[in-house]
Amino acid sequence: MARQNYQLIGVRFARSQPLLLIGLVLGILVMLLCLVASIAWGAAEIPIGKVYTALTAFDGSADHLIIRTVRLPRSLIAMLVGAALAVAGALIQGLTRNPLADPGILGLEAGAALAVVVVVFLFGTSSLSAYAGFAFLGTAVTAAVVYLIASLGRGGLTPMNLTVAGAALYYLLSSLTTGILILSQQTLDEIRFWLAGSVAGTDFTLFLQVLPYIVVGLIVAFALGRQITALNLGEDVAKGLGQRTAWVKATAAVSVVLLAGSSVSIAGPIGFIGLVVPHIVRFFIGLDYRWILPYAAVVGAIFLLVADIGARLLIAPQELPVGVMTAIVGAPFFIYLARNKVKR
Amino acid sequence: MNKGWLVIRSRALPVSFRLDRRVPAVLFSLLLVTLAAVALNVGQGEYPIPPLDVLKTILGLPTSNPDYPFIVNTLRLPRTLVAYLVGVGLAISGTILQGITRNPLADPEIIGMNAGASLAAVTLIVLVPSAPLFALPLSAFSGALVVALLIYLLAWDRGSSPIRLILVGVGLNLIARALTTLMITFGEINNVSQALVWLAGSVYGCRWEQVWSLLPWLIILVPLAFVLALQLNALNLGDDVARGLGSRVEWQRGLLLLTSVALIGASVATAGTIAFVGLIAPHLGRQLVGSTHEGLIPTAAMIGGLIVVVADLLGRTLFAPIELPCGAITATIGAPYFLYLLVRNRNE
Numbered sequence: 001m002a003r004q005n006y007q008l009i010g011v012r013f014a015r016s017q018p019l020l021l022i023g024l025v026l027g028i029l030v031m032l033l034c035l036v037a038s039i040a041w042g043a044a045e046i047p048i049g050k051v052y053t054a055l056t057a058f059d060g061s062a063d064h065l066i067i068r069t070v071r072l073p074r075s076l077i078a079m080l081v082g083a084a085l086a087v088a089g090a091l092i093q094g095l096t097r098n099p100l101a102d103p104g105i106l107g108l109e110a111g112a113a114l115a116v117v118v119v120v121f122l123f124g125t126s127s128l129s130a131y132a133g134f135a136f137l138g139t140a141v142t143a144a145v146v147y148l149i150a151s152l153g154r155g156g157l158t159p160m161n162l163t164v165a166g167a168a169l170y171y172l173l174s175s176l177t178t179g180i181l182i183l184s185q186q187t188l189d190e191i192r193f194w195l196a197g198s199v200a201g202t203d204f205t206l207f208l209q210v211l212p213y214i215v216v217g218l219i220v221a222f223a224l225g226r227q228i229t230a231l232n233l234g235e236d237v238a239k240g241l242g243q244r245t246a247w248v249k250a251t252a253a254v255s256v257v258l259l260a261g262s263s264v265s266i267a268g269p270i271g272f273i274g275l276v277v278p279h280i281v282r283f284f285i286g287l288d289y290r291w292i293l294p295y296a297a298v299v300g301a302i303f304l305l306v307a308d309i310g311a312r313l314l315i316a317p318q319e320l321p322v323g324v325m326t327a328i329v330g331a332p333f334f335i336y337l338a339r340n341k342v343k344r
Numbered sequence: 345m346n347k348g349w350l351v352i353r354s355r356a357l358p359v360s361f362r363l364d365r366r367v368p369a370v371l372f373s374l375l376l377v378t379l380a381a382v383a384l385n386v387g388q389g390e391y392p393i394p395p396l397d398v399l400k401t402i403l404g405l406p407t408s409n410p411d412y413p414f415i416v417n418t419l420r421l422p423r424t425l426v427a428y429l430v431g432v433g434l435a436i437s438g439t440i441l442q443g444i445t446r447n448p449l450a451d452p453e454i455i456g457m458n459a460g461a462s463l464a465a466v467t468l469i470v471l472v473p474s475a476p477l478f479a480l481p482l483s484a485f486s487g488a489l490v491v492a493l494l495i496y497l498l499a500w501d502r503g504s505s506p507i508r509l510i511l512v513g514v515g516l517n518l519i520a521r522a523l524t525t526l527m528i529t530f531g532e533i534n535n536v537s538q539a540l541v542w543l544a545g546s547v548y549g550c551r552w553e554q555v556w557s558l559l560p561w562l563i564i565l566v567p568l569a570f571v572l573a574l575q576l577n578a579l580n581l582g583d584d585v586a587r588g589l590g591s592r593v594e595w596q597r598g599l600l601l602l603t604s605v606a607l608i609g610a611s612v613a614t615a616g617t618i619a620f621v622g623l624i625a626p627h628l629g630r631q632l633v634g635s636t637h638e639g640l641i642p643t644a645a646m647i648g649g650l651i652v653v654v655a656d657l658l659g660r661t662l663f664a665p666i667e668l669p670c671g672a673i674t675a676t677i678g679a680p681y682f683l684y685l686l687v688r689n690r691n692e
Contacts, residue, residue, distance in 0.1 A: 168686065176676060328522055331516075334514075339498060
């Protein structure tokens with residue numbers, strides 16, 4: 001692998017493999033720290049010592065119960081959903097060479113959310129396993145439709161057409177979702193908070209059901225790192241290097257569907273993680289997707305953990321949906337990107 | 345070029361303008377269709393009333409059923425009237441926006457003005473629950489104005505791509521929606537479903553007081569929009585040409601934008617965000633009467649009103665007895681139409 005040197009604040013250092021590996025390990029350590037922080041902090045003040053004993057010597061007290069049944073699942077879910085969404089966003093951005101893409105903006109999350117709302121409307125929340133299946137279906141169908149419509153626009157699948165097609169689909173799908181919620185007061189009550197994007201009160205059994213999909217999605221994504229890097233150089237370059245681009249795109253799409261669909265089915269549509277995190281990672285790492293994807297997973301997990309802690313503490317004892325936090329941070333970033341990266 | 349214009353000149357007042365020849369016929373037919381739609385809409389409901397009886401009741405003539413006057417005049421007629429007026433306001437606003445941005449894809453919803461207006465209105469409801477009814481349009485107006493200013497600052501370069509406007513609008517839309525969710529969560533609005541219906545854009549439960557609070561705005565703004573429309577024709581030719589023709593471009597554009605924002609504010613405050621009417625109505629209007637704004641604005645206004653009335657009718661009949669808000673219907677039709685326009689705009 002070629003060595004790349006660059007200067008950062010007057011300090012030259014080489015971006016080499018050992019350094020990247022160390023960085024990744026450090027990132028994982030920070031992530032674990034955030035995980036602990038997320039378990040320890042919250043509306044109920046619980047000292048760290050009790051957190052430890054809750055996990056090792058459970059004695060049924062209220063604090064221990066809070067730790068075990070509320071905060072631990074929630075933090076784990078936040079960690080994994082953050083990682084999944086960030087990797088999905090990085091994949092989409094790499095595949096489509098579009099810095100403005102993420103599963104939320106392209107309407108994929110709205111599609112998954114609509115599918116879940118339809119399921120709850122038709123069958124009630126008793127059938128949890130149906131959530132994930134329908135969410136995948138919703139994501140897949142939306143992805144296909146966005147792809148199709150964007151290809152029909154001027155110039156084919158340009159970043160602009162993709163983003164605008166995604167935005168229009170987002171409006172369509174979210175208004176359909178609102179329509180169904182109005183049709184059924186019961187559905188609304190059950191999923192109002194979820195629909196804003198939240199890891200609060202999440203069901204651990206649902207999470208365990210969906211966990212394999214996320215893990216598979218992540219593994220597939222990491223395995224595609226080299227191919228995505230080549231694809232990022234351009235379709236023709238990749239083909240010239242002997243890559244079967246259709247296969248790569250299809251596999252990456254499957255991974256995106258798994259990751260985004262699972263995330264939405266557990267935590268509702270949380271936007272902008274897939275947009276912001278890949279940009280942050282690319283700023284430090286460059287364009288090698290073999291490293292971008294794992295880093296995106298770690299940084300995404302940290303991002304959502306921190307956002308969730310903020311959502312809990314900002315207006316304590318009340319709680320913000322974490323989707324609101326990510327939107328407030330991410331949307332200005334999106335506007336900045338739209339201004340500067342969109343060619344006239 | 346034998347297009348045929350109707351020239352209207354007045355000796356008494358210093359008024360003169362040209363209308364495309366098709367305009368009077370189109371307006372008249374639209375009027376007939378609107379009356380039919382209103383009669384149908386008013387007749388629809390738990391107690392169906394035949395359209396002829398509806399017309400009789402409105403005119404005050406006696407009908408077979410003594411309950412009709414109450415049902416029609418107190419319950420249903422104001423609702424349909426509000427739907428029509430809101431549609432008029434939104435359509436004119438959209439026409440103006442498309443004119444000033446020279447972007448056929450512009451629409452108050454897409455560039456985030458609707459979301460800004462509803463955010464301001466929800467904030468007012470949450471922070472000052474006892475605010476009087478007339479304060480709502482004012483706060484919605486200020487919300488839409490803030491968004492319009494942001495759009496102007498962030499996206500509106502001379503000669504910039506229309507797509508950039510839309511993308512920035514999407515971003516502002518998302519921020520406004522997130523903040524609205526924040527407000528609703530923070531404010532513990534007891535009847536969340538009621539707020540949701542309003543946010544989805546609905547004329548449910550509108551009574552005469554909503555009509556009277558909306559009407560003054562329209563009475564002032566619609567003639568103003570019509571007068572300013574004459575300048576829109578010049579503005580549409582490009583800034584330099586317009587200046588050469590003697591237009592005071594910045595002033596006019598600013599005034600037009602304010603008018604558009606005020607119309608949005610009034611409409612959103614009354615019936616929530618009804619999306620895409622401001623996109624579809626001008627386009628259909630242009631198909632019918634061409635792009636000259638003297639004719640386009642009245643035509644688009646009537647089409648807009650018709651769209652909302654029909655959407656309300658559909659919303660009430662599709663899943664009867666459950667009511668879908670008309671905003672959901674217009675969004676369901678409007679978003680695919682927007683996509684169609686996007687695809688069709690390949691040569692933009």
